[in-house]
Amino acid sequence: MSISAITHTALSGMLAQTKRAGAIANNVANASTPGYGRLNTSFQSVEPTGVQASVSETDQDVDFATELTDLVETERSYKANAAVFETGADLWDVLMSIKRD
Template identity: 70%
Template sequence: MSISGITSIALSGMRAQTTRVGAIASNIANSGTPGYARLNTSLTSIEASRVQAVVSPTASGVDPATELTDLIEAEQSYKANAVVFETGADMWEMLMSIKRE
């Protein structure tokens, strides 16, 4: 796998987690709204090199503990993808400096 492929996968992972956090924020903001359907985020692999977040309403209500747990998990996943992206960027920088010499 190429460095650009690795950074692309990490970037799609960060985007998916951003979508997930948006759904969590909506759930928390609307937790007291009568008839509100909790949004659930499913992560799927597409094209073997990207992650996609699909948000869909569920029949269940909003549980603040579940939302907080999901938020912590999304934060950790985002951070992991960011580290991979930064490592890929560092590798590109090193390759470019070697090429210049």
């Protein structure tokens, strides 16, 4: 796997988690709105590398414990993807410095 593929995978993961965080925020903001259906985020693998998030409305009520748990998971997943992205960027910097020498 190339460095660019690794950074692309990490970037798609960060974008997917950002979309999930938005759905969670929407759920919390509209929890007391009559007739509001909880938004659920699902993830699909995208070829050749990466992930894509899709948000769909359900008929479930908003449960704050579920939203908080999902938010913690989202934060950790985002941080893990960010660390991979930063490592890939650092590898590019090393390769560029080797090429210049």
